[in-house]
Amino acid sequence: MNERIAGTEIEQLIQLLARLPGLGPRSARRAVLHLIKKKEGLMMPLAAAMQRAVDAVTVCAECGNVDTRSPCSICTDPRRKDNPMLIVVEDVADLWALERAGIGPVRYHVLGGVLSPLDGVGPDDLSIDRLIARAPQFSEIVLAVNATVEGQTTAHYITDKLEHSGIRITRLAHGVPVGGELDYLDEGTLAQAMKARTSL
């Protein structure tokens, strides 16, 4: 039987931290011990920062990004305002990944997932209607969803919805990743890469 080794407050903190991605009970315990040791230098500023974030974080009503204001800083960025390209992503992590890649001053739309019959996610659970409403502002919509069966079903669903809009609908290329060795790639990706080959 597990014996409690610390007070309720500390145990609760360990349990909550253990629920974070990448952390288990052992690593959560180490993190809590570290926080306790650095109470003033780390624990208190962290608690204050988390409280501020809890108070301020909101979902952008326009694109679905998370920020401390709505419309978010991306939607209100004047450099992006006249860009005719909209990039559709599954979730905020993908938006951040594209921003890190420095693809330019584009605007985004976060779907909030993909169509997944297994998880019971249907078109009404995603922000597809909002995307259809925003679409006429753009001349190109890039469907940057994952190259999975569910991701591409979602992409085709959106394409069907925008079929008669006259907007150019594109998707990201599928193929060999930078640093990828052909020998280790799956046959399907290789076949797609071969189909999408370009002239040098």
Added chain:
Amino acid sequence: MQWSGDGLIIGVRKHGETSVIVEAVVWGRGRHLGLVRGGRSTRMAAILQPGNSVHLTWRARLDEHLGVYTVELDKPRAAALISDREALYTTQLLCAHLRLLPERDPHDRLLEMATTILDGDFNALGRAQILSFFELALLDELGFGLDLSACAVSGATKGLAYVSPKSGRAVTAEAGQQYLDRLLPLPAYFGDRSTASLADILQGFRLTGHFLQMHVWEPRNLEPPPVRDQLLAKLQDRASGAVNSPSESKP
């Protein structure tokens, strides 16, 4: 407990940070689930896509446990599917239908039909026709098969033109005259397995959809798979000439 077999992946659900629960239909074993450790890695994610055929080894301490799968890719289809809209919708619909089967109960007839649909060199019409047969077979395997062999009223085996929406039994054109507003039209290709027109195929889907709704989706509190509507909408577009696929010329 351990066994090995070949199967078709029909669903993948995330489990924890690195693992997934794979749902596959295995020859001789039916719909069977198992945990794949490390299934969310880049290499495994490419293999664990619905529509891919795989070689599976399942291990568990007891038969009733979820168990752990070891997966090797046998026939990759997902990468080819994702660029073909109708093939992708068809695959998703097949997977949604196969998920209706009870667990660990072999239904090799459906698996065979599913792999035929996935691998066959059909045009859109041919694929839709065999998919409607698949729905008919699914109803049969679930215990709600339609009786299209003889007329429920006269016992005649020729001239069958309608189906009773309640009993699922065929009715001849003559016997059905006075119930026309209630009977469902029976497309001829369901009886004689001939090549069907697009209008007939859509009629076939309406028929199977009615019985799937009545016997399967509604009692289980399920909505029809949205991808079925999308696929039928594409077929209807084709009927009205809005879509002209380059694969139309195939046999």
